[in-house]
Amino acid sequence: MSSGLTEEQKKRIEENRQKALARRAERLAAQRDGQVGIAGPQVKGQSPGNWENSKQENNHVRFISQDQRNPHSPAEQKSYLQKNYNHYSANQQMAGSHGEQQKNCSEDAKQASGIKQFPTTIPNSLSYSHQQNSDADGQKHRQQALINLGTFQQPTCYPPSKNPAEPSHPKLIDNGHPDGIKDLQSWSKSAIKYVSAPSSATPSDSETLINRSRPTESQGGGGAFQASAKVQKLPSSAGAGSTSEAASHKKANNVTKGKCVKYGEGRFLVEIGYNAELIAVFKKIPSKSYDPTMKKWNFSLEDYISFMEAANRLSSVILEPLEGGENMVGLASGSRFSDSGVDVVSLLKMCKNWKKPSALVKGKCVLISRFRFEVDIGYSAEVIGVFKQMNSRNYDAKTRKWNFLLEDYPKLVKMFQSLASVQVEPLPEAVVQTFAAQIQSSTSQTTDLPEADLSVVDSKIVTSLMPFQREGVNFAIFRNGRLLLADDMGLGKTIQAICVAAYYRKEWPLLVVTPSSVRFTWAEAFHRWLPSLCPGSTNVIVTGKDNLTGSLINIISFDLLSKMDKQLKNTFQVVIIDESHYLKNVKTARCRAAMPLLKAARRVILLSGTPAMSRPMELYTQIAAVQPDFFPQFHTFGLRYCDAKQMPWGWDYSGSSNLAELKILLEESIMIRRLKSDVLSQLPAKQRKMVVVSPEGINAKTKAALAVEAKKMAKGYGNKQQEKEALLLFYNRTAEAKIHSVVEYILELLESGKDKFLVFAHHKIMLDAIVEELEKKRVEYIRIDGSTSSAERQSLCQKFQLSEKQAVAVLSLTAANMGLTLSAADLVVFAELFWNPGVLIQAEDRAHRIGQTSSVNIHYVVAKGTADDFLWPMIQEKIKVLGEAGLSETNFSSTAESTDYCPKPDPKQKTIFELFQRTFSDCRDDDDELLLLEAADACCEFDSGSDFQDAKEERCSVSSPKKRRIEESSESVT
Numbered sequence: 001m002s003s004g005l006t007e008e009q010k011k012r013i014e015e016n017r018q019k020a021l022a023r024r025a026e027r028l029a030a031q032r033d034g035q036v037g038i039a040g041p042q043v044k045g046q047s048p049g050n051w052e053n054s055k056q057e058n059n060h061v062r063f064i065s066q067d068q069r070n071p072h073s074p075a076e077q078k079s080y081l082q083k084n085y086n087h088y089s090a091n092q093q094m095a096g097s098h099g100e101q102q103k104n105c106s107e108d109a110k111q112a113s114g115i116k117q118f119p120t121t122i123p124n125s126l127s128y129s130h131q132q133n134s135d136a137d138g139q140k141h142r143q144q145a146l147i148n149l150g151t152f153q154q155p156t157c158y159p160p161s162k163n164p165a166e167p168s169h170p171k172l173i174d175n176g177h178p179d180g181i182k183d184l185q186s187w188s189k190s191a192i193k194y195v196s197a198p199s200s201a202t203p204s205d206s207e208t209l210i211n212r213s214r215p216t217e218s219q220g221g222g223g224a225f226q227a228s229a230k231v232q233k234l235p236s237s238a239g240a241g242s243t244s245e246a247a248s249h250k251k252a253n254n255v256t257k258g259k260c261v262k263y264g265e266g267r268f269l270v271e272i273g274y275n276a277e278l279i280a281v282f283k284k285i286p287s288k289s290y291d292p293t294m295k296k297w298n299f300s301l302e303d304y305i306s307f308m309e310a311a312n313r314l315s316s317v318i319l320e321p322l323e324g325g326e327n328m329v330g331l332a333s334g335s336r337f338s339d340s341g342v343d344v345v346s347l348l349k350m351c352k353n354w355k356k357p358s359a360l361v362k363g364k365c366v367l368i369s370r371f372r373f374e375v376d377i378g379y380s381a382e383v384i385g386v387f388k389q390m391n392s393r394n395y396d397a398k399t400r401k402w403n404f405l406l407e408d409y410p411k412l413v414k415m416f417q418s419l420a421s422v423q424v425e426p427l428p429e430a431v432v433q434t435f436a437a438q439i440q441s442s443t444s445q446t447t448d449l450p451e452a453d454l455s456v457v458d459s460k461i462v463t464s465l466m467p468f469q470r471e472g473v474n475f476a477i478f479r480n481g482r483l484l485l486a487d488d489m490g491l492g493k494t495i496q497a498i499c500v501a502a503y504y505r506k507e508w509p510l511l512v513v514t515p516s517s518v519r520f521t522w523a524e525a526f527h528r529w530l531p532s533l534c535p536g537s538t539n540v541i542v543t544g545k546d547n548l549t550g551s552l553i554n555i556i557s558f559d560l561l562s563k564m565d566k567q568l569k570n571t572f573q574v575v576i577i578d579e580s581h582y583l584k585n586v587k588t589a590r591c592r593a594a595m596p597l598l599k600a601a602r603r604v605i606l607l608s609g610t611p612a613m614s615r616p617m618e619l620y621t622q623i624a625a626v627q628p629d630f631f632p633q634f635h636t637f638g639l640r641y642c643d644a645k646q647m648p649w650g651w652d653y654s655g656s657s658n659l660a661e662l663k664i665l666l667e668e669s670i671m672i673r674r675l676k677s678d679v680l681s682q683l684p685a686k687q688r689k690m691v692v693v694s695p696e697g698i699n700a701k702t703k704a705a706l707a708v709e710a711k712k713m714a715k716g717y718g719n720k721q722q723e724k725e726a727l728l729l730f731y732n733r734t735a736e737a738k739i740h741s742v743v744e745y746i747l748e749l750l751e752s753g754k755d756k757f758l759v760f761a762h763h764k765i766m767l768d769a770i771v772e773e774l775e776k777k778r779v780e781y782i783r784i785d786g787s788t789s790s791a792e793r794q795s796l797c798q799k800f801q802l803s804e805k806q807a808v809a810v811l812s813l814t815a816a817n818m819g820l821t822l823s824a825a826d827l828v829v830f831a832e833l834f835w836n837p838g839v840l841i842q843a844e845d846r847a848h849r850i851g852q853t854s855s856v857n858i859h860y861v862v863a864k865g866t867a868d869d870f871l872w873p874m875i876q877e878k879i880k881v882l883g884e885a886g887l888s889e890t891n892f893s894s895t896a897e898s899t900d901y902c903p904k905p906d907p908k909q910k911t912i913f914e915l916f917q918r919t920f921s922d923c924r925d926d927d928d929e930l931l932l933l934e935a936a937d938a939c940c941e942f943d944s945g946s947d948f949q950d951a952k953e954e955r956c957s958v959s960s961p962k963k964r965r966i967e968e969s970s971e972s973v974t
């Protein structure tokens with residue numbers, strides 16, 4: 001049986017093999033002379049920072065500056081992180097500690113001389129340690145200790161929900177009593193603190209009740225709830241008994257259930273069946289109004305709190321509170337702010353009518369911390385006179401501004417109102433609403449987030465959450481499932497989002513909107529983290545014609561979303577938007593398609609490590625998606641936070657202003673963001689992720705070619721040589737098939753603001769395509785492959801290390817997997833797999849080595865229906881065997897997502913898998929493998945008639961390759 005290679009290809013393979021042999025001999029000789037490795041000699045005239053010189057001297061260096069540098073780019077964050085990460089190695093948080101890293105490095109050197117393989121031992125266990133922080137007000141922020149999650153139930157398979165509106169989520173129980181903490185083995189404290197609402201005025205979701213009393217055993221689920229929350233009571237302004245407590249004591253029988261919903265501007269409506277007691281309450285509310293068409297009562301939002309208090313005292317009524325009602329805490333009508341004599345209504349009115357055309361002195365109030373605001377105003381004796389009447393006044397000699405406790409805000413605003421010559425812009429309404437509790441009483445203490453009861457969620461995911469992730473989930477549930485999760489890259493936004501979504505599973509079908517390259521990765525992640533899901537529960541939409549509601553979990557790309565049926569906008573009550581900064585521009589089709597959907601949904605989980613990449617205006621749509629009431633008009637937001645300026649052609653919103661206030665506001669209300677430096681002690685040294693690319697990225701011809709190769713392989717071959725050749729051809733075809741998806745993924749990483757990363761690939765066509773695209777997009781890059789001399793490598797590495805711009809290192813798997821230090825990157829992308837895991841681990845260690853101060857994220861891009869189906873399980877098996885022998889980390893796959901990614905138990909596939917194993921497992925000699933590969937690459941190189949040529953022509957993002965001469969190919973084998 002033929003191997004599929006032509007005579008000419010075979011001849012070239014042999015030629016290449018000879019050349020590779022010669023090169024290997026050269027390399028070995030060079031190693032003996034000490035030329036290979038970290039300390040290779042510099043090329044004459046090249047200085048480390050001199051890109052231009054090297055550009056002239058080295059064809060493989062093409063650093064093209066970007067036009068503009070993003071002032072808020074992750075590069076800046078990165079340098080900040082690096083400054084702050086020095087404790088990391090000292091704390092031995094990086095797996096294996098310094099000693100181990102040194103071992104790795106010395107083993108790299110050994111590898112370079114071909115002595116030993118599989119050098120890296122990476123413990124998978126996570127270590128936790130406490131970390132101290134402090135906020136502007138000196139509040140101590142600490143990271144969590146272990147959380148006892150031992151008693152979570154294993155839910156059964158999720159059936160599709162028949163009634164999405166059915167209340168489903170369980171109670172949130174908060175062990176607020178300090179004694180409760182003592183009883184527990186471990187306790188957690190949040191880095192984020194919340195001012196708890198006055199007990200009577202806490203609007204809580206009737207389903208997500210917050211129980212501020214000490215949990216009994218039954219409440220606590222036998223230890224499922226930990227005392228993270230130290231919720232203190234604020235002075236109650238409106239009667240006793242919390243909404244939640246009252247609600248939770250109501251009997252299930254004989255109760256009328258209903259909910260409050262927004263109703264036009266400034267009003268809410270109560271959707272509920274007839275209940276005589278409640279009608280009596282309605283009639284006592286001053287702002288009551290009856291809508292005869294809807295047959296429902298509605299009221300002013302100002303009466304919301306007092307209404308809820310009254311309603312919750314009725315044993316026959318359970319009312320689900322208003323979404324976002326927590327922002328109205330303290331704004332109950334009639335409630336007066338301490339010492340000011342100002343009630344809520346007057347305060348809001350004063351805030352609206354603050355402009356005085358004749359004012360001589362103008363200024364503004366700005367929030368500077370969670371408890372204080374400052375008044376930015378020019379000198380005026382009158383104003384100073386007012387300031388001096390404030391008990392909490394404080395003069396900051398540095399900024400030359402006065403600041404006050406929020407408690408003094410109403411009084412100050414009232415006094416400014418009486419000064420005709422003074423105009424002070426108040427705090428935005430969103431700030432007043434969010435910080436109402438502090439405005440009401442700054443003596444209120446802070447509270448940690450209540451611990452959510454996740455017993456309805458698969459225990460696998462719950463027990464896997466790292467402490468800070470658990471805190472993220474608590475935050476999300478505390479915010480009723482509407483939030484912007486803005487954790488740094490690689491901190492596990494996916495696992496948190498899945499956990500939150502699973503908490504609301506009775507409201508599914510769920511919609512996940514993602515960049516197209518990671519749709520399948522999401523599907524895999526759901527099944528990984530929620531094992532109780534039935535196999536058919538995920539539906540990845542690949543064309544505009546696919547059924548968007550086909551399954552319980554529907555995953556769609558941003559671009560396809562705009563083609564979706566508008567009628568479906570009310571179908572999804574729970575929506576996850578991955579990389580939500582894709583929505584930053586309101587004019588784009590993706591944003592126009594997503595916004596109505598998000599406004600209609602009850603739970604909106606936005607994920608982005610870089611919610612705004614350059615200016616605050618990019619945040620607007622994301623804020624509006626989560627909290628539409630915050631800034632109903634963009635212009636208001638623009639004036640306050642985008643330094644909006646009126647130009648001859650209209651308003652310019654491209655600036656920024658009051659950013660500190662915006663950050664405090666968002667963190668208090670809708671956003672949670674942790675940097676790697678905040679949680680480093682909880683992170684493993686390496687985090688591996690599988691990026692399963694979509695099959696439609698592979699064109700039909702390439703798919704057919706792969707299928708033909710697979711079919712041939714399944715039939716078997718006459719001898720080992722033929723088997724090897726066939727496998728190599730299959731491997732080559734896989735590279736061709738993946739190019740489009742890999743390039744797309746890299747572009748998405750760049751678009752997401754990933755500033756520096758390494759991309760490893762084996763085949764020249766893959767490396768070429770990546771480089772070609774980077775050039776097109778004018779992204780700086782270095783390339784190191786088999787043709788790069790030792791000296792060049794060294795200078796390229798230094799340049800990559802020192803470069804402050806967005807830069808990608810494009811590296812050959814077999815020629816750049818050892819002896820190089822590229823620790824300036826903390827992200828490594830594998831465009832291709834390789835059957836020798838030692839090579840992969842060595843390649844990972846280009847970034848994960850001494851000098852690395854962060855946890856390294858590793859993304860393996862895999863495509864189903866290609867050689868990856870066989871390579872991935874094979875790699876894992878090899879690693880397992882090596883682990884058992886103490887030669888490698890024990891479980892490579894446990895640090896990677898989608899470990900269930902393996903060939904289907906199809907007999908044909910099994911034959912191929914065995915063929916892979918037989919061929920590559922037998923191949924113990926490294927050099928032989930490399931030779932084989934180099935040789936194999938040649939057949940890919942000159943295969944001008946390959947399907948890839950056609951495929952490339954069809955694609956717009958990857959331009960046609962130049963035909964290469966055979967002689968060149970053998971020189972530039974990777």
Ligand SMILES: Nc1ncnc2c1ncn2[C@@H]1O[C@H](COP(=O)(O)OP(=O)(O)OP(=O)(O)O)[C@@H](O)[C@H]1O
Binds near residue numbers: 495897
């Ligand atoms: N608690 C955990 N246990 C095990 N693996 C985890 C955990 N949290 C995250 N990971 C793994 O870490 C990797 C990175 O996680 P994820 O992709 O969710 O990060 P991210 O914050 O979404 O990053 P990005 O911003 O790059 O998309 C994944 O492989 C994920 O499975």
